[in-house]
Amino acid sequence: MQFNAPRGTKDILPPASLKWQYIEKVAREVFANYNYDEIRTPIFEYTELFQRGIGEVTDIVEKEMYTFEDKGGRSLTLRPEGTASVIRSFLENKIYGQAQPTKYYYIGPMFRYERPQSGRFRQFHQLGVEAIGSNDPALDAEIISLGMRFLSNFGLEDLSLHLNSVGCKYCRPKYIEILKDYLINNRELLCNDCKARIDRNPLRVLDCKNERCQSVIDDAPKIVDHLCRECYGHFSSVQAYLDILKINYYINPKLVRGLDYYTNTAFEIKDSHLGAQDTVFGGGRYNGLAEEIGGKKIPGIGFALGIERLLLSIKAQNIEIPIEKGIDLYITVIGENAKKEAFRLNDLLRNTGFKTEMDYLDRSVRSQMKSADRMNADYTIILGEDELENDSATIRNMKTGNEKLIKLSSLINEMKQLVYGEEVV
């Protein structure tokens, strides 16, 4: 019986894992540069946290959660996103007692039960950033610019920033009513899905991809025109800050995000090179979330970036991620005694800090050289019985093909000189 990885999950093997490490390394550098610190929360939480945080009527909660009962009868859920956990932790650990704002980032797997397709998996990975404890529109702009800065490290092109405001708990319901009226009046022009959405989730009609609905949607009342004074001011201010940083954005009245906790600013970065799932990262403000999960009223803003989608984007644009390959030295051996000495030298070289390798399959010199070549070894030494007797070995530069005879006792110094260019004292 052979097993497959469960549907929607993937093994991340080398060399892909090296790309992941590179992305994570860049992320940690950029996030640190903006003074964000890492937070690590549990992979699973009480189911109720997500039900209340994300919203009962969202797709995530209604049909996408990996929920199970533990032996103590508690209902737990594999996290479908990161923000709810971060805010739960913020409240639980009373971080609001410290100087604000609090700036966190996280990296890790998320789980949603969905049919996999391009850019969508059941276990996927997000890089997320949260700035908690301030409603300053400048932070909205900082979060967005941070995401853009991170992406700029990869040389991606044709990325578009979509921006919108979804209002607050006071002005959004009023807008929804206005939108609903409009949709009801134009009901006959909508597709069947949208007809059903009018009651269930009228905002969803706005991002329907069906061509029939487009004309109706284009003329629909825009939420921007129905924001309360405060929300409108916030939205204008975010734009002003983005302008200062010369970040281009596209005001997209159809941008409505699927999670209930969003307020005010909503944004997405899309890559036109991707398929149907083209959002590389998305996020927004969530000023109501803390209260929703039973805490104080604490504002926050953040984004989550899909690592798989970033990788797809990088691939689609033919960008090479620099991965460290190659070793400093490959030790080729002939015979048992030479192998023992090679084994000792290999250990010594590694302890000195060199990346080295040797043969473990008792293969011919020719095969060992082939291996060295495939491993991208800078140098090889050849150790046989003759060399052992003379405490010497041939060291070969694999790029030039030059060889010279050296004393084994001076191998470390020789390598230091060759690899680091250090003068031997």
Add this chain to the structure above:
RNA sequence: GUGGGUGUAGCUCAGUUGGCUAGAGCGCAGGAUUGUGGCUCCUGAGGCCGUGGGUUCAAGCCCCAUCACCCACCCCA
């Protein structure tokens, strides 16, 4: 959950209207070079043709079912 597509060697794929021992390129292993990689050449290993039924003298090919993967819808990272 719904729809479409695809399953043949480690990988990418050929395989004529069903017909004898199922192929190529790449990769892998060994050799040409009794102890030296990349180029070239030779040789070799590796396939219950996704799985289970059915039709047929005969199935990789036809039919049914099932599973997996891909893409799209829904929705989102």
